[in-house]
Amino acid sequence: MRRKIEKSKYNIWQNVRYMLRMACRSRKSGVIVLCVLTSILQVFSSLTGMLVTPVILRCVEERALFSELMWTIAAFAVVMMALSGVITYVDKNSQLDKVTVRRDILLDLIKKDCTTSYPNLESQAVGKMRRRAYNSVSGNSGATEAVWITLSDIIKSAGGFILYLLMLTAVDPVIIIVTASTAAAGYGLNCYTKNWKYRHKEEVSSYGNKRWHITRRAKDIRLAKDLRIFGMESWLYDMYESVMTLYRGHLRKRERVCLAVDVLNALLVFCRNGIAYFYLISMTLRQGLPVSEFLLYFAAVGGFTTWIGGILDGFGKLYEHSLDLSMLREYLELPEMFLFDEGESIDEFMANCSKEGGGAEGCLELKNVSFRYPGAKEDVLHHINLVIKPGEKLAIVGLNGAGKTTLVKLLCGFYDPTEGEVLFCGKNVRSLNRKEYYSLFSAVFQNFSVLEVTLAENVAQTDVDIEMERVRECIEKAGLTERIERLPAGYETHIGRKVYEDGIELSGGEMQRLMLARALYKDAPIIVLDEPTAALDPLAEHDIYQKYSDMTGKRTSIYISHRLASTRFCDRIIYLKKGQIAESGTHEELLRANGEYACLFEVQSKYYGEEKWERKYS
Numbered sequence: 001m002r003r004k005i006e007k008s009k010y011n012i013w014q015n016v017r018y019m020l021r022m023a024c025r026s027r028k029s030g031v032i033v034l035c036v037l038t039s040i041l042q043v044f045s046s047l048t049g050m051l052v053t054p055v056i057l058r059c060v061e062e063r064a065l066f067s068e069l070m071w072t073i074a075a076f077a078v079v080m081m082a083l084s085g086v087i088t089y090v091d092k093n094s095q096l097d098k099v100t101v102r103r104d105i106l107l108d109l110i111k112k113d114c115t116t117s118y119p120n121l122e123s124q125a126v127g128k129m130r131r132r133a134y135n136s137v138s139g140n141s142g143a144t145e146a147v148w149i150t151l152s153d154i155i156k157s158a159g160g161f162i163l164y165l166l167m168l169t170a171v172d173p174v175i176i177i178v179t180a181s182t183a184a185a186g187y188g189l190n191c192y193t194k195n196w197k198y199r200h201k202e203e204v205s206s207y208g209n210k211r212w213h214i215t216r217r218a219k220d221i222r223l224a225k226d227l228r229i230f231g232m233e234s235w236l237y238d239m240y241e242s243v244m245t246l247y248r249g250h251l252r253k254r255e256r257v258c259l260a261v262d263v264l265n266a267l268l269v270f271c272r273n274g275i276a277y278f279y280l281i282s283m284t285l286r287q288g289l290p291v292s293e294f295l296l297y298f299a300a301v302g303g304f305t306t307w308i309g310g311i312l313d314g315f316g317k318l319y320e321h322s323l324d325l326s327m328l329r330e331y332l333e334l335p336e337m338f339l340f341d342e343g344e345s346i347d348e349f350m351a352n353c354s355k356e357g358g359g360a361e362g363c364l365e366l367k368n369v370s371f372r373y374p375g376a377k378e379d380v381l382h383h384i385n386l387v388i389k390p391g392e393k394l395a396i397v398g399l400n401g402a403g404k405t406t407l408v409k410l411l412c413g414f415y416d417p418t419e420g421e422v423l424f425c426g427k428n429v430r431s432l433n434r435k436e437y438y439s440l441f442s443a444v445f446q447n448f449s450v451l452e453v454t455l456a457e458n459v460a461q462t463d464v465d466i467e468m469e470r471v472r473e474c475i476e477k478a479g480l481t482e483r484i485e486r487l488p489a490g491y492e493t494h495i496g497r498k499v500y501e502d503g504i505e506l507s508g509g510e511m512q513r514l515m516l517a518r519a520l521y522k523d524a525p526i527i528v529l530d531e532p533t534a535a536l537d538p539l540a541e542h543d544i545y546q547k548y549s550d551m552t553g554k555r556t557s558i559y560i561s562h563r564l565a566s567t568r569f570c571d572r573i574i575y576l577k578k579g580q581i582a583e584s585g586t587h588e589e590l591l592r593a594n595g596e597y598a599c600l601f602e603v604q605s606k607y608y609g610e611e612k613w614e615r616k617y618s
């Protein structure tokens with residue numbers, strides 16, 4: 001089976017030009033000059049190394065004076081040391097520039113990740129593309145850095161090739177033909193080994209992943225209790241051993257292939273050297289070739305092979321880098337499905353909207369909205385019509401899987417509907433600047449994110465221009481002041497221990513309160529709570545929801561829950577069932593209607609202990 005040729009959008013030369021452009025953008029165009037310089041110096045260094053023995057032998061043959069011989073040796077030593085020193089110096093100096101160019105491309109990638117249209121983040125195809133893109137910037141061996149070394153190697157090999165070719169033309173063209181063809185055959189053999197490894201790449205990485213997964217699980221604190229109670233360690237150990245057995249089997253196969261290729265390579269070298277020896281010996285016998293020249297030409301044959309191999313190998317590597325670079329560029333240039341800066345500005349539009357009046361200011365509307373996730377077979381939401389008035393407290397309730405989160409994702413502009421429209425102040429959200437649209441929302445989702453930064457930074461969601469007075473105020477309203485002020489570093493305490501050793505871990509409830517403070521600090525006109533409290537008990541959830549409700553004042557608030565008691569205080573409740581609005585009204589109205597909401601409320605009340613609820617909250 002041959003290695004499948006990948007089709008990429010950009011070819012090798014386009015990608016090389018791209019890297020040259022990137023070097024100029026990072027003001028590191030010197031990296032190009034340094035690469036060429038390193039190549040030239042390396043060719044000279046190799047040439048000097050090859051000339052040492054023949055030149056010294058020549059001195060001996062010509063019975064040169066001892067002092068002359070010593071001067072020659074000293075001159076070679078000095079030149080070789082100087083060349084090696086300069087090469088190391090140039091190489092080390094260019095290293096930092098190469099890293100800078102790579103880092104700037106990495107920053108482009110991070111920016112793309114943070115700003116790309118949300119559906120791109122959930123798409124598997126885009127995820128695969130992103131992983132490849134990150135490969136090309138991860139570490140010194142990533143294509144964005146390794147490409148300079150490869151280019152330098154190609155220039156070096158090409159320079160050496162020309163120089164040695166000129167030298168060998170003095171001998172016999174047959175030697176050149178034999179050397180070139182054995183070098184090409186050797187390259188073919190090496191390609192065979194590489195292809196073999198490439199074909200088994202997935203297999204090797206699957207062994208690696210399994211081993212990594214097992215070792216990770218063994219030290220996973222979430223599994224630690226089960227592992228001890230159920231005595232799972234021997235099971236994990238056996239799993240690890242069976243993966244290792246398969247891996248060892250693969251390694252044995254790989255060694256056999258490598259051995260066969262090495263033997264064939266050795267035969268090729270044997271043939272090439274045999275023929276070279278034959279020609280050079282016959283030249284010595286026929287034309288009286290001195291030993292020094294014999295040695296020089298013989299070394300040139302070996303060097304010539306290396307340069308040809310270097311050129312072929314360099315282009316092979318350049319092709320691989322090019323594939324990675326192409327994927328990186330395709331990801332960076334991935335078209336956005338949402339409008340950002342090119343969309344209509346919300347501020348301007350709102351100003352016009354309030355001037356014109358019409359009662360639509362701040363109004364959110366879903367108009368005949370249906371939605372299907374990319375690649376899914378069925379719609380998740382069906383023909384939803386919903387108007388959320390400014391300042392309204394709306395609850396979206398329903399069983400798990402009813403479509404509540406999807407509805408919120410559409411309202412927040414993370415997805416556009418497959419059918420119908422989401423309108424803000426009567427304007428289709430598709431035409432608005434999406435970044436500005438997001439600024440209208442303050443949301444806490446199920447999987448909320450807490451960054452490993454300080455408490456104050458987590459509340460302000462920035463590390464610049466933090467208004468500490470407001471942070472304190474929001475923390476106070478969220479009921480966390482006492483906890484935070486007891487800490488030695490107060491608001492400057494880091495959260496989490498993965499990055500900072502002195503970081504603190506907050507409990508689930510404290511985390512909720514921190515999220516509340518964050519939502520309050522943002523002071524956005526629309527607040528969304530998408531079951532961030534699902535892991536808490538129903539009473540704690542009710543408590544938190546009530547707190548949010550008290551804090552959010554006249555802002556539009558949307559509360560999602562599958563526990564109906566948590567949102568009973570809302571102005572309006574919509575009960576979602578299988579992606580449709582099944583019932584709508586206040587809590588009391590829905591109970592009076594005696595439909596599914598009332599039935600579910602009754603079941604949940606019994607389950608959670610309605611009496612306790614009544615005693616505590618009515």
Ligand code: ADP
Pocket residue numbers: 122373374376380398399400401402403404405406407
């Ligand atoms: P709820 O919030 O009411 O529990 P969701 O909106 O999360 O419901 O999910 C509704 C349906 O959409 C479920 O059947 C779920 O499997 C499906 N779904 C949710 N997210 C995705 C996704 N990213 N891709 C495909 N299907 C999804």
